[in-house]
Amino acid sequence: MILELMIALTAGAAMFGTGLYGALSQTNLVMIIMGVELVLAAALVNLVAFWRYLHPEEPAAQMFVLIIMAVMAVEMTVGFGIAIARFRSRGSVEMEEARELKG
Amino acid sequence: MTGMTAQMIFLAFFGAAAVWFGIVVFRTKSMVRSALALLFSQTAVGLMFLVMQAEFLGVLQIMMMATEMSVMAIFMVMFMMDPGGMGAMDMTHQKRLSLWAGGIGLVAALAVIWLAAWGPAVPNIPGAAQQAADLGRELLGRSMFIFQSAGLTILTAMVAATMVAIAPRKERKE
Amino acid sequence: MTIIWILLAFLVGAYLIAVLESWAVHGRLQPARPAFSALALLGRESLLARTPDRLFFEAGPVLLLVAGLLAVAVIPLAPGLIVTDLATGALFLNAALAYVLVALIMAGWGPNGAYGMIGGWRFLGQFVAYAMLIVMPITAVAMRAESLSTVDIVTSQAALWNIAYQPVGFALFVVAAMGLAWLPPLDLPTAPGDLAGGIEAEYTGVRLAVLRLARMTVILALAGATVTFYLGGWLGPWLPAPVWSGLKILLVAGLMVSAGRLVPRVREARYLALSWKLGIPLALTNIFLVGVIALVVPI
Structure with a gap:
């Protein structure tokens, strides 16, 4: 059993849980994006921990971390683009006021 | 260890x-x-x-x-x-569901982490400079295509987000 | 022991920069002026604004100081005279200086005052302009050195300093650095005469003293970075290595705090437009040229 790996993964799991709670419970689009960012950060922690303790000879693991960072940036960009468009047309980015998306 | x-x-x-x-x-x-x-x-x-x-x-x-x-x-x-948060308004909904979802996610992840057999630890890792060099070779070698697609995705997202966010023309004139 | 020497050197440097800046502002060389104004600040009451975000208000100047000191930690003054020679030093410098933005936003938001808040958010706009132009010239420098370590970057310039090897990168980096240290003509976050001091408006006493010291540290770190990346660090004939780095850093810092005062203040919208439409294409060309030169001519 590798205790360091366990500690890192546990921290990652706790961040994942917190992020999931936040993404589901918040009513504001920007806060939801923050929850998703936390979930992705948890994924980053796990990836680096796997690289460090199980496959340190594999640079592809580090490359995967870079890709996840790119995903975080893209998620934020697109989220804020939508947020600006929504704010311009409806004057708020509250989820409760976006019920028409339910169909 | x-x-x-x-x-x-x-x-x-x-x-x-x-x-x-x-x-x-x-x-x-x-x-x-x-x-x-x-x-x-x-x-x-x-x-x-x-x-x-x-x-x-x-x-x-x-x-x-x-x-x-x-x-x-x-x-x-x-x-x-x-x-500023002076009004202390509540900005959450479906709290119970979210708590359950977060909690179940946490417990499931913890169970997997603590029950799985991770195998032996690898003690030797390359030095920091070596890591950076290896990562560069990986990016411009085997994973070049993936790296390029990530760059292209970012570019597309930037253009798309800007297009979505730009004000429509009639609104801009005001 | 090295750490203490470097800290002392940078304290002296910060003092000298303060003297130079007051010379540039007031037109008179008064070597004792910063000491007196620091004493006056320490003796003055440190006022607290009404309903502040207390945490940010206190943490802002301190975080700025920490960011400046961390950036100083990877600047080599002589062979072996460096706090830590990280394998990713050039990137680390950048990471430390990214927290200047965070500190200014905290300091601007904290005191719950209009001028401070506008100053803080203005700096965010300015950041969007200068951020790319800090990173991209450093990329070209690292390409020549084939390393991100600041010591390797200095030794790579033994044959020819980078200011001659990549003058475009140098010019872009200095302008971006002046934006980062909010020096005139890019001093929008403080903007004396326009914002009544901006982020400094609500700070008094000890906190203001820390804020000013932190800013001097940031200026010094940037001057040190310019010297390391473009002016050959400690390299030079006759004089010993630390003297060369000291002289170069002081010269660059002096030019940075004084030269911009001859130019009218630049609005952040204009700075943004210039950086993105002119600066980034130039920086990309610079990277391309450096790559071609590095492949063709072995210097």
Whole structure:
């Protein structure tokens, strides 16, 4: 059993849980994006921990971390683009006021 | 590998900091505080990378998140009715469902982590300069195509987000 | 022991920069002026604004100081005279300086005052302009050195300093650095005469003293970075290595704090437009040219 790996993964799991709670419970689009960012950060922690303790000879693991960072940036960009468009047309980015998306 | 090592203590400390700041994000009423709490959570993640001897990734994470979360802060101030959190309004819904979802996610992940057999640890890792060189060779070698697609995705997202966010022409004239 | 020497050197440097800046502002060389104004600040009451975000208000100047000191930690003054020679030093410098933005936003938001807040958010706009132009010239420098370590970057310039090897990168980096240290003509976050001091408006006493010291540290770190990346660090004939780095850093810092005062203040929208439409294409060309030169001519 590798205790360091366990500690890192546990921290990652706790961040994942917190992020999931936040993404589901918040009513504001920007806060939801923050929850998703936390979930992705948890994924980053796990990836680096796997690289460090199980496959340190594999640079592809580090490359995967870079890709996840790119995903975080893209998620934020697109989220804020939508947020600006929504704010311009409806004057708020509250989820409760976006019920028409339910169909 | 038994007994407490300095690495474990630091990992536990920064891990706890990352989780604590992550919780603060959703507990504080002030939006700027919330964005900066997320920043410090991400910085703690970057410090965890440094503890795990992934120097390049750690420094990169610390640098990128400072920017990203500051931008997040200004969007919070722009879009929120009460960015300072003086009114102490409630901004949550479906709390019970979310708590259950987060809790189940946490428990499931913990169960997998603690029940799985991870195999033996690999003690030797390349030095920081070697890691950066290896990563560069990986990016411009085997994984070049994936890296290029990531770059293209970012470019597409930038263009798309800008197009969506630009004001329609008649509104701009006013 | 090295750390203490470097800290002392940078304290002296910060003092000298303060003297130079007051010379540039007031037109008279008064070597004792910063000491007196620091004493006056320390003796003055440190006022607290009404309903502040207390945490940010206190943490802002301190975080700025920490960011400046961390950036100083990877600047080599002589062979072996460096706090830590990280394998990713050039990137680390950048990461440390990214927290200048965070500190200014905290300091601007904290005191719950209009001028401070506008100053803080203005700096975010300015950041969007300068951020790319800090990173991209450093990329070209690292390409020549084939390393991100600041010591390797200095030794790579033994044959030819980078200011001659990549003058475009140098010009872009200095302008971006002036934006980062909010020096005139890019001093929008403080903007004396326009914002009544901006982020400094609500700070008094000890906190203001820390804020000013932190800013001097940031200026010094940037001057040190310019010297390390473009002016050959400690390299030079006759004089010993630390003297060369000291002289170069002081010269660059002096030019940075004084030269911009001859130019009218630049609006952040204009700075943004210039950086993105002119600066980034130039920086990309610079990277391309450096790559071609590095392949063709072995210097």
